[in-house]
Amino acid sequence: MIVGAFLTQNTAWTNVEKAMAQLRRARVLSVAGIRNTxxxxxxxxxxxxxxxxxxAQRLKNFVAYLDQRYGGSLDRMFARPTAELREQLLALNGIGPETADSILLYAGNHPVFVVDTYTRRILDRHRILPLDAPYEDIxxxxxxxxxEANFVSECETQVPQSAGAKPEGSCHPPTRMSTARRTAGAQVFNEMHGLMVGVGKNFCLKALARCEQCPLRELLPARGPRLKSTTEARRRVRSR
Ligand code: SF4
Structure with a gap:
């Protein structure tokens, strides 16, 4: 997933999948593969x-950082506290908050929420925060x-395997990563991000909001001005 987090920057996931397949065929889809290629x-x-x-340069930079700081071990890297590791990743060239949080959540099972374009669009259309709200605010x-879901973060959870079936509203059958054992905290953020992506891809399209069929239609405010501050947005979210 680390490689995917870099490749998906400014491109559609279908193109990322093609690149990942090429890397897999060439047996390069690993830290050692990227290091030695x-x-x-x-x-x-x-x-x-x-x-x-x-x-390609960003992938090389990441492996150089991993080698230098953690002797090439992802396990050692992901054992660091979330805030500390996030800061280190953000200091690397070419890693912005979305890439850092994707690495932390999907590869490291750290409980962070990944903010993407789908999330921004849904918040904007629901007048919770504008499209260009700062990443950290969202x-x-x-x-x-x-x-509140994180109070059980010491527990581990595992999404049940469903024999390759594609769940309703999902873009693909469960992958090894999406069914991996993870902490309850990471599971909550993982699932919420997946749900936002599902709504964004299937209903809240860039050019068209298919509100009539959307599971979030009851949360759509009928009228009213867009909220102007994060404090105001938090108040509205809590009141729901
Ligand atoms: S109800 Fe669904 S489609 Fe309509 S704005 Fe909300 S998220 Fe988008």
Whole structure:
């Protein structure tokens, strides 16, 4: 998933899947694979994901950081506290908050909420926060709202395997990653992000809001001005 978090920057997931398949075929889809592959070859393998020179360099930079700081061990890296690791990732060239949080949540099972375009669009259309609200404001809004679920974060949970069936509203059957054992806190954030993506892809389209069929239609405010501050947004979320 770490590789996917880099490749998905500014591109559709279908293009990322093609690049991942190329990496898998070349047996390069691992830390060692990226470390040992010359950058020109890496660029060629991931070209379908777009911005391939930039992304190949970012993957190399990440592995160099991992080697230098954690002796090449993802387990050692992910054992660090969430806030500390997030800060380190954000300090790396080419890692913004969405990429850092995707790595933390999906690869490391750290309980953080990933803010993406779908989330921004839904919040905007529901007049909770505008499209260009700061990333950190949106992340904190979700993490505070979902915080109560984290009181059981010491427990582990596992999504039941359903023999490759595609759940309703999902874009693909459960993957090894989506059914992996994870803490309850990480599970809550993982599931919420998945639900936002599902609504964004199936109902809250960029060019068209299919509110009549959408499971969130009852939460859509009929009228009223867009909220102007995070404090106001938090108040509205709590009152629901
Ligand atoms: S009800 Fe659904 S489609 Fe309509 S604005 Fe809300 S999230 Fe988007």
């Amino acid at each position: 010359p950058i020109a070859d890496l660029e060629w393998l991931i070209r379908s994901a777009g911005y391939f020179r930039q992304k 992340r904190k809004l979700f993490e505070e709202a979902l915080g």
